[in-house]
Amino acid sequence: MSPVADDGRISTEVLVVGSGAGGAPTAALLAEAGFDVTVLEEGAMVRQGEVVPFSLDQMDRQYRAGGVTAALGRPAIAYTEGCCAGGGTEINSGLYRRPPEEVLERWRRVHRVADLASADVETICDEVERELSVQTVPGAQTPASEALRRGAAALGWRHDEIPRWMTYPDGTAATAGRRQSMTETYLPRAERAGARLLTGHRVDRLVLERGRAVRAEVTAGDRPVTVEFDHVVVCGGAIQSPALLQRSGLRRNVGRTLAVHPTVKVAARFTDAVNVPDDVPVHQVKEFAPDLSFGGSASNPGLVALALSDSWSRFGPAITEWRHVSVYYAAITSEGRGWVQAVPGLRDPVVTYRLTRKDRAVLARGLARLALLLLEAGAVEVYPSYRDAPVVRARRDLAAVQGTYATTRASVMTVHLCSTVPIGETPAAAADSHGLVHGTANVRVHDASLLPDAPGVNPQASVMAMAIRNTRHLIATVAR
Amino acid sequence: MARSTAFPEAAGRRRPLAGGPARLPAASIAGFCDELLVHDLPDLPAERRAAVVAFAGRRIAGLPTPMRLGVGAVAALVGALARVIGRTRTVGLLAARPLPVFGEYVRLVRSLGYAYVWETWPATTPTGGPGEPGG
Numbered sequence: 001m002s003p004v005a006d007d008g009r010i011s012t013e014v015l016v017v018g019s020g021a022g023g024a025p026t027a028a029l030l031a032e033a034g035f036d037v038t039v040l041e042e043g044a045m046v047r048q049g050e051v052v053p054f055s056l057d058q059m060d061r062q063y064r065a066g067g068v069t070a071a072l073g074r075p076a077i078a079y080t081e082g083c084c085a086g087g088g089t090e091i092n093s094g095l096y097r098r099p100p101e102e103v104l105e106r107w108r109r110v111h112r113v114a115d116l117a118s119a120d121v122e123t124i125c126d127e128v129e130r131e132l133s134v135q136t137v138p139g140a141q142t143p144a145s146e147a148l149r150r151g152a153a154a155l156g157w158r159h160d161e162i163p164r165w166m167t168y169p170d171g172t173a174a175t176a177g178r179r180q181s182m183t184e185t186y187l188p189r190a191e192r193a194g195a196r197l198l199t200g201h202r203v204d205r206l207v208l209e210r211g212r213a214v215r216a217e218v219t220a221g222d223r224p225v226t227v228e229f230d231h232v233v234v235c236g237g238a239i240q241s242p243a244l245l246q247r248s249g250l251r252r253n254v255g256r257t258l259a260v261h262p263t264v265k266v267a268a269r270f271t272d273a274v275n276v277p278d279d280v281p282v283h284q285v286k287e288f289a290p291d292l293s294f295g296g297s298a299s300n301p302g303l304v305a306l307a308l309s310d311s312w313s314r315f316g317p318a319i320t321e322w323r324h325v326s327v328y329y330a331a332i333t334s335e336g337r338g339w340v341q342a343v344p345g346l347r348d349p350v351v352t353y354r355l356t357r358k359d360r361a362v363l364a365r366g367l368a369r370l371a372l373l374l375l376e377a378g379a380v381e382v383y384p385s386y387r388d389a390p391v392v393r394a395r396r397d398l399a400a401v402q403g404t405y406a407t408t409r410a411s412v413m414t415v416h417l418c419s420t421v422p423i424g425e426t427p428a429a430a431a432d433s434h435g436l437v438h439g440t441a442n443v444r445v446h447d448a449s450l451l452p453d454a455p456g457v458n459p460q461a462s463v464m465a466m467a468i469r470n471t472r473h474l475i476a477t478v479a480r
Numbered sequence: 481m482a483r484s485t486a487f488p489e490a491a492g493r494r495r496p497l498a499g500g501p502a503r504l505p506a507a508s509i510a511g512f513c514d515e516l517l518v519h520d521l522p523d524l525p526a527e528r529r530a531a532v533v534a535f536a537g538r539r540i541a542g543l544p545t546p547m548r549l550g551v552g553a554v555a556a557l558v559g560a561l562a563r564v565i566g567r568t569r570t571v572g573l574l575a576a577r578p579l580p581v582f583g584e585y586v587r588l589v590r591s592l593g594y595a596y597v598w599e600t601w602p603a604t605t606p607t608g609g610p611g612e613p614g615g
Contacts, residue, residue: 066542302598306591316607387578
């Protein structure tokens with residue numbers, strides 16, 4: 001039976017906006033606690049196996065704006081957002097890192113996040129890891145991943161294999177894994193407990209009366225829908241959540257502190273075939289963490305061409321050997337900050353990001369060190385992704401990289417967006433320690449927006465842990 | 481309670497948000513994309529080039545609203561320049577001397593084009609030729 005009445009109205013106890021790493025566990029726990037829950041997801045339901053990972057087809061069907069989104073700045077920083085059932089968990093690398101202890105300590109001390117005992121977070125992470133089958137690859141790594149390990153080992157740099165939320169039902173090969181994303185785990189759990197998931201429903205704004213949100217104005221295709229609720233949990237991600245709050249008139253500290261992990265890329269060509277078009281390497285190099293870390297990117301032939309495109313006249317010939325080429329990244333923990341600003345009358349917000357001088361220096365250093373690592377791993381040529389870059393064939397060429405690199409020439413990208421509705425008990429926070437948005441009695445945020453700052457590691461575990469923690473607080477404290 | 485006067489929707493008046501196709505200078509974008517492909521990938525067959533141009537046009541039409549407005553403005557200026565000095569010279573100029581903002585437009589169109597070409601036809605040569613089957 002459709003939950004939408006003939007007059008386009010839905011009534012629910014808790015509305016969850018978004019179905020990704022924050023929204024899905026929030027919905028599951030609330031439904032299992034007996035709440036009447038409705039999850040609205042703007043994107044479509046796309047089952048695993050329907051699209052090839054990291055392909056243009058996947059971008060069409062599961063990414064916002066086909067994957068073509070950017071934060072304005074010098075340079076502009078390309079980013080991606082999931083827009084589908086399961087959100088970013090359906091499209092990301094599936095790599096899993098618990099929030100490091102020093103990050104939790106910083107959130108407690110600097111951002112004054114209350115009730116954030118490390119032991120409690122660890123217990124929640126244990127639970128998440130069981131639910132998502134977090135594990136390392138049981139068999140051999142991909143050649144592209146092995147290259148990272150080999151290069152780091154040769155230099156004596158700290159590195160490790162990052163566990164993924166994967167099962168390996170058909171064998172032990174790294175590429176045989178099945179992603180345990182939200183559509184495979186928490187969303188079915190939420191539906192089994194009675195939650196309703198409606199895809200293709202975009203929340204345009206929340207309507208507040210005397211500090212309390214009472215209904216959401218929603219568009220489903222061309223049809224207006226109104227959802228009335230007692231509580232709303234916004235989980236649309238670090239761009240859409242602050243934009244929705246701003247459109248709803250909630251702007252105190254909202255959208256002013258966008259944090260990302262900016263990355264620059266290089267492609268590397270080896271004598272042997274290393275390319276795995278539909279998967280990413282699982283090793284990361286953390287010798288210079290948290291300031292700087294190295295890892296591997298998706299490398300289908302289109303993405304290899306993209307990585308070579310900034311200096312095509314020099315790099316282009318490598319595309320004929322794309323099976324021998326893989327793409328790698330250097331990611332930094334940035335000092336810079338960005339803005340998300342909803343614009344009256346426009347559907348999408350303006351997003352900006354400004355890199356600091358230190359950020360630019362670390363990116364330059366990172367690019368050179370990554371090129372060195374790949375040479376040590378046996379790469380015959382390394383192609384840095386910035387305009388007019390040289391081909392790196394030996395250590396002596398690294399000086400030319402440092403001499404010609406400028407961040408404004410580089411293709412800078414990011415995938416880890418967070419901290420646009422930061423929680424805590426400082427004047428800079430936009431929500432309290434459990435995600436209740438300032439100025440409201442019943443609007444909460446449970447996604448990457450609420451992280452007080454960038455964790456310096458893949459953030460999905462941090463997002464899920466905080467969402468579960470806050471959901472349990474909500475269940476324990478709301479009057480029913 | 482925080483309420484915004486800048487957002488009429490927050491004051492309780494329901495008004496559709498502009499998210500659909502804004503008026504993009506589609507012909508200018510298509511012409512620029514086509515010429516950029518000729519410049520970068522001279523051996524790309526015409527029918528493939530047409531497919532790439534159509535793909536890039538779809539992606540640009542689907543950009544988030546503020547980006548689409550910005551790209552539309554730059555594309556209009558580039559189109560005006562092309563009418564004065566010719567499309568080939570315009571592309572040559574912008575490809576050789578990437579200017580702020582205009583350089584981002586070139587990078588956007590080029591990125592879309594290259595990603596589509598090599599994902600769709602991985603055997604394509606660096607100059608756009610069809611390459612060896614299975615290559």
